[in-house]
Amino acid sequence: MSRSILWRRGDQVLILAAGALTVFGLIMVFSASEVQGWMFYHNSAYFFERQGLWCLLGLGLLWVAARFDYHRLRRIAAPIALLTVLLLVAVLLPHVGLELNGARRWLRLGPLQMQPAELAKMGGLIFMAAWLDRHRLEIRSLEKGVAPFLAMLALLTGLVIVERDLGTTMIVAVILLSQFLVAGGRWHHLLLLLLVVGLAAVVFIQMEPYRLHRIMAFLHPWSDPLYTGFQPIQSLLALGSGGIFGVGLGQSIQKYLWLPFAHTDFIFAIIGEETGLVGTTAVLAGFALFTYRGFRIALKAPDAFGSLCACGITVWISFQALINVAAVTVTLPTTGIPLPFISYGGSSLALSLMAVGILINIASQGQKVGWIRHASIDLGRRYGRTPVPGDRRRAGALAERS
Amino acid sequence: MSRAEGLSPRRRILTLLVLLLCADLVLFSRLVYWQAFRHDDLSRLAASYHDDQLVLPAVRGKIVDRNGDLLVANTPVFSIFASPDQIKPSDRPLEADRLAAVLQLDPGAVLTQRQSSRMFVYLKRRVSSAVASQIDHLQLPGIGKIPETERTYVDGALPGTSLASDLLGFVNADGRGNYGVEGYYDHLLRGQDGFETTVRDLTGRPIVLSDRQRREPVDGATLQLSLDSAIQVIAERALADGVAHFQAESGSILIMEPRTGRIVAWADLPGYDANLYGSTGTALFRDPIVSDLYEPGSVMKVVTLSGALDDHAITPDYRFNETGTAVVGGYAIHNWDHRAHGLVTMTQVLEQSLNVGAIRAEQMEGSTQFFTYLQRFGIGDPTGVDVAGEVSAPLGELSSWKASRLATASFGQGVDVTPIEMLAAVNTIATSGELVQPHVVDQVVDTSGRAHPVSSHVVRRVISPQAAAQMRQMMIGVVEHGSGFAARIDGFRGHIAGKTGTANIPMNGGYGQDPSDVIASFTGFVPAEDPQFTMLVIVRKPKILFEGAYVAAPIWKAVASALITRWNIAP
Numbered sequence: 001m002s003r004s005i006l007w008r009r010g011d012q013v014l015i016l017a018a019g020a021l022t023v024f025g026l027i028m029v030f031s032a033s034e035v036q037g038w039m040f041y042h043n044s045a046y047f048f049e050r051q052g053l054w055c056l057l058g059l060g061l062l063w064v065a066a067r068f069d070y071h072r073l074r075r076i077a078a079p080i081a082l083l084t085v086l087l088l089v090a091v092l093l094p095h096v097g098l099e100l101n102g103a104r105r106w107l108r109l110g111p112l113q114m115q116p117a118e119l120a121k122m123g124g125l126i127f128m129a130a131w132l133d134r135h136r137l138e139i140r141s142l143e144k145g146v147a148p149f150l151a152m153l154a155l156l157t158g159l160v161i162v163e164r165d166l167g168t169t170m171i172v173a174v175i176l177l178s179q180f181l182v183a184g185g186r187w188h189h190l191l192l193l194l195l196v197v198g199l200a201a202v203v204f205i206q207m208e209p210y211r212l213h214r215i216m217a218f219l220h221p222w223s224d225p226l227y228t229g230f231q232p233i234q235s236l237l238a239l240g241s242g243g244i245f246g247v248g249l250g251q252s253i254q255k256y257l258w259l260p261f262a263h264t265d266f267i268f269a270i271i272g273e274e275t276g277l278v279g280t281t282a283v284l285a286g287f288a289l290f291t292y293r294g295f296r297i298a299l300k301a302p303d304a305f306g307s308l309c310a311c312g313i314t315v316w317i318s319f320q321a322l323i324n325v326a327a328v329t330v331t332l333p334t335t336g337i338p339l340p341f342i343s344y345g346g347s348s349l350a351l352s353l354m355a356v357g358i359l360i361n362i363a364s365q366g367q368k369v370g371w372i373r374h375a376s377i378d379l380g381r382r383y384g385r386t387p388v389p390g391d392r393r394r395a396g397a398l399a400e401r402s
Numbered sequence: 403m404s405r406a407e408g409l410s411p412r413r414r415i416l417t418l419l420v421l422l423l424c425a426d427l428v429l430f431s432r433l434v435y436w437q438a439f440r441h442d443d444l445s446r447l448a449a450s451y452h453d454d455q456l457v458l459p460a461v462r463g464k465i466v467d468r469n470g471d472l473l474v475a476n477t478p479v480f481s482i483f484a485s486p487d488q489i490k491p492s493d494r495p496l497e498a499d500r501l502a503a504v505l506q507l508d509p510g511a512v513l514t515q516r517q518s519s520r521m522f523v524y525l526k527r528r529v530s531s532a533v534a535s536q537i538d539h540l541q542l543p544g545i546g547k548i549p550e551t552e553r554t555y556v557d558g559a560l561p562g563t564s565l566a567s568d569l570l571g572f573v574n575a576d577g578r579g580n581y582g583v584e585g586y587y588d589h590l591l592r593g594q595d596g597f598e599t600t601v602r603d604l605t606g607r608p609i610v611l612s613d614r615q616r617r618e619p620v621d622g623a624t625l626q627l628s629l630d631s632a633i634q635v636i637a638e639r640a641l642a643d644g645v646a647h648f649q650a651e652s653g654s655i656l657i658m659e660p661r662t663g664r665i666v667a668w669a670d671l672p673g674y675d676a677n678l679y680g681s682t683g684t685a686l687f688r689d690p691i692v693s694d695l696y697e698p699g700s701v702m703k704v705v706t707l708s709g710a711l712d713d714h715a716i717t718p719d720y721r722f723n724e725t726g727t728a729v730v731g732g733y734a735i736h737n738w739d740h741r742a743h744g745l746v747t748m749t750q751v752l753e754q755s756l757n758v759g760a761i762r763a764e765q766m767e768g769s770t771q772f773f774t775y776l777q778r779f780g781i782g783d784p785t786g787v788d789v790a791g792e793v794s795a796p797l798g799e800l801s802s803w804k805a806s807r808l809a810t811a812s813f814g815q816g817v818d819v820t821p822i823e824m825l826a827a828v829n830t831i832a833t834s835g836e837l838v839q840p841h842v843v844d845q846v847v848d849t850s851g852r853a854h855p856v857s858s859h860v861v862r863r864v865i866s867p868q869a870a871a872q873m874r875q876m877m878i879g880v881v882e883h884g885s886g887f888a889a890r891i892d893g894f895r896g897h898i899a900g901k902t903g904t905a906n907i908p909m910n911g912g913y914g915q916d917p918s919d920v921i922a923s924f925t926g927f928v929p930a931e932d933p934q935f936t937m938l939v940i941v942r943k944p945k946i947l948f949e950g951a952y953v954a955a956p957i958w959k960a961v962a963s964a965l966i967t968r969w970n971i972a973p
Binding site for chain 2: 239257280304326
């Protein structure tokens, strides 16, 4: 009973879009990683098998999240944030954190590794949704709203950036800032925050020579095609070789070690090579659809917390996809972040799927006239917390029954 | 609180949605740009990264003579290459020194090549198998050899030359035929190189499952020439002896079979060694038989009188008073001996090679007819012989010819021909009046062993058999009673038809005063009634005895005698 309600009310289009991207991602991970899998582990399916396991775990998380009343997240928002911060600190400790590709980003969890930075997005957006919901009336004030917001933003992004992960830092910042905007922050405050974040980014880019290299490689890839320009050039060669219809699934040549990170950050280039413009456009359209449906859920959410959560998740997935595709098409410098649902990488896939589960739960409690509309009508109350308490209770009851 | 405080949350969410979707559109346009508009050049560039093409060289066709004896052989040689990516950088300087010593190269240059990032560089092309085995003994990593072939030309009659060098030409370092038969038949001899394309991964290993394109090489066709090596050797030696004896500058001998036009011998002096073409002056590559124009002199009287005979303007016995001087267009033209010969027949005109008599015949025939016969004999046209570099000097329009030029043309001055052109014209008498195209290649044998014969080509009938028979008798008279005395061969008295020629070499609009500035020639065929060969001998600028009668005829006789013996020709 509850399952069918989740399916019917949980935004089928969004579920189908996320599902299609995930399935296509599994196929492409297999294709893009078979060469490396064979070369390093003598198992073409090495990465595929691991990604499959993470996918199952992710589906489990999705299932749990979809049936878990999201209102309860508000109550555990603070512990989640604390756990996130602890993990982010833990990964910095020697013997606990795992170093790979020159960055200490991984935590060992039994046979699997996970990146706490991925968790920072999830934990950060839930906590911020709860905090903003609670402080909606102060958010327009510089001292009571913007200053604490900036402090929390700085703490979270600061912990991520010391892991030398500028890409994830940027995404965390954008998620939190978009929530700030939706929660009613003033435009000039937002501009100020953007300025601060931008300045910080410039400083951090200056601090690390490899970030400057990436920017130089982005601006002038052909000046050093064998070193700094190698990755962007190989990415474009993969895309360009694909043409309109692609060279055929599994037929990529660039994955034969030519394109570094073919199955992770640059899997979109392999998609472009094997399935052509048709495939890349389909993937891009899938994410656009996800964006649209995600914000639709935010609009129909029964309360501000749900709306802010939905916005945070939607911005997370959408923005991360944009940044990834922008790097692959050499529209922006390389930042080293995975393509949601598709790139090889367990924490990213599992947490993305879990986020979808949260969205499904919010959607399942959505109303024809959501919190937003009530807020617009009831200007006197401004952002009334629970305009239709009955609904909330019913949703909660539903979750408890299930 | 009012709306003026800011946008509603709904508007704020919609703003985010629009921003993100706009970014999607930007990225979509980037994808269209890279994948649709840049597809071609990016694919090509990608291929340049991972496609590896190996050329499978075709073996150039052989050239053999009429008996199947090799004129050009393919010798196995080796090209030494390096795979710099397989050599440790620390080993490179030492390796470069050792290689340079064996290959006789500059160690610095070798080292530079070795340090390139490429996977394949040629160190030296076409070294002998001896050098290649020395390289093998060094057992250097990353060094390999590719078997190739090199042209080896048979030795000529003279030291320092290869046989029929001007006729055959040579093949340059790029594998292209230059000059002669190598140049003319390059497209058939060269064959078609094959290739094998493999797709490689970043480390250079071939991708096993990728499409492997392979095209087998098609070896070049073998050419069988009508040339007779033995005769060629005799001709080269006789020419060399004659040129040395008369201290001449150069000479040529050309022999063809009258009916078929098959070339039997094609000798030039000086020749060169085609195996050492790289260190040979390019002036020597030029083949005077097809590429040099000369004024043939009295040999042309055969053409003049044949035309007049065919036109019935004269008969061999036509008698007239020869005064020793003809005044044409304001110029006085004399005989070679500056003497008047009184009452002479046309046969005597040819026998004693009287210029005034030739002018007489030309005038009796009329300029239009004379000019027409020049054209019919092929004067001014290329013969179409299958050798590279043939030239010709077109006669132009009759209207542009002055009377004086028509007069001198009747005895072969003021008209330019190539030796092969002149031989083909005189050969018309040997074929009873048909102009036959000379050719060198008898048959083309393709790689599957199938022979494609080259058929003989009769260009046109020039004069009647009767006129040809009359001229034949007159040419026999030249040898028996006239200037061709030196070509007489015992046992063949009355069976040799010939004509001498001694032409002044035009210089700066006039003719040189130095008596050695002449081209002495003799052309004739044997046996006159059923000719087996027609031969032209040319000697340029002899310093001793200047005339065809004394200089060229004895050489002709020497070669003709040898040919008669070898071919068992009966009178």
